[in-house]
Amino acid sequence: MIYTVTLNPALDRTLQVESLAAGQSNRIRSEARYAGGKGIDVSRALREMGSDNVALGLVGGFDGKELEGRLLLSGVACRFMHIANETRTNIIIQDESGTETALLARGPEVQPAELMDFLDALERSPDMDFLVISGSLPPGLTPEVYSRMIAIGNQRRARVVLDTAGEALRQSIRAHPAIIKPNRSELAELSGRPLPDAKAVAEYAKELLDRVDIVLASLGPDGIVMVTRSEAVHARPPQVPVKSTVGAGDCAVAGFVHGMALGESNADALRRAVAAGTAATLNAGTGLCRCADIDELLPQVTVEEVKA
Numbered sequence: 001m002i003y004t005v006t007l008n009p010a011l012d013r014t015l016q017v018e019s020l021a022a023g024q025s026n027r028i029r030s031e032a033r034y035a036g037g038k039g040i041d042v043s044r045a046l047r048e049m050g051s052d053n054v055a056l057g058l059v060g061g062f063d064g065k066e067l068e069g070r071l072l073l074s075g076v077a078c079r080f081m082h083i084a085n086e087t088r089t090n091i092i093i094q095d096e097s098g099t100e101t102a103l104l105a106r107g108p109e110v111q112p113a114e115l116m117d118f119l120d121a122l123e124r125s126p127d128m129d130f131l132v133i134s135g136s137l138p139p140g141l142t143p144e145v146y147s148r149m150i151a152i153g154n155q156r157r158a159r160v161v162l163d164t165a166g167e168a169l170r171q172s173i174r175a176h177p178a179i180i181k182p183n184r185s186e187l188a189e190l191s192g193r194p195l196p197d198a199k200a201v202a203e204y205a206k207e208l209l210d211r212v213d214i215v216l217a218s219l220g221p222d223g224i225v226m227v228t229r230s231e232a233v234h235a236r237p238p239q240v241p242v243k244s245t246v247g248a249g250d251c252a253v254a255g256f257v258h259g260m261a262l263g264e265s266n267a268d269a270l271r272r273a274v275a276a277g278t279a280a281t282l283n284a285g286t287g288l289c290r291c292a293d294i295d296e297l298l299p300q301v302t303v304e305e306v307k308a
Helices: 038-049 061-073 112-123 144-155 166-175 184-191 198-206 248-261 266-280 291-300
Strands: 002-006 010-017 028-036 053-060 077-083 088-095 100-103 130-134 159-163 214-218 224-227 232-236 302-305
Touching (some): 002 038, 010 061, 038 061, 038 130, 038 248, 038 266, 038 291, 053 061, 061 077, 077 112, 130 144, 130 248, 144 166, 159 166, 159 248, 166 184, 184 198, 184 214, 198 224, 198 232, 214 248, 214 266, 224 266, 248 266, 266 291, 266 302
Parallel strands (some): 002 053, 002 130, 053 077, 130 159
Antiparallel strands (some): 010 028, 088 100, 214 224, 224 232
């Protein structure tokens, strides 16, 4: 079974306006609400691809119940721990020019007992084959929480995928997740130096292989560099009309995990990751990847060795 973890989920409220004028009244033309959060997006994308999975995390209050209900109605199995404080709501404003303005809430504080109840439940999760840990930590929680979850996954012999940034990434990789998926800027922050091209990305990623098995470094429209102990390759997508990049990285994670769950080679799972991430950019707003688009893009993804 594939489990995803989102400790700081959000109810995403997307508002469509003709144009956003600061300091003036703006009429909303349409509104939509979605269950949001990086791990939740991974679960939604996995469900689209046909991979059974369970979304885990922390939710609270009325908005937390709405988030959980919306996820269930979309066909994603979930098992959230309920906390006392209210789940955050993000506001995303989109105008007709394609400009998107996001107002992102910090999230609720999690009490120590609530955290320990969640970790206890995670330890009891049956048949754990993959554990995908994604996104930011709620206020008050330290990166040690991610390290503890990685340790739980490793003890269960699951393949642990970590997709986070900053200090949470820096500290958590010491717990030896199997796979990390930083983007180029996150990897550059970790390295403390510029990483201007795929070669520089691959060279630094090799320095992390004492702590992780696979580095998937996202280069945005230039695809993904994958580095393992035996290879360094660069997968590039075809050029497509980009409507939105929201959720593209999460779909790439889902594509790679889905490929591994199918028993594909690392290189084939990488192709699927790039196809899934690119498919997500074809849909406006919070729309994620669709299987038909992934299938069409997959043969167009090219993979080549990153030469030293």
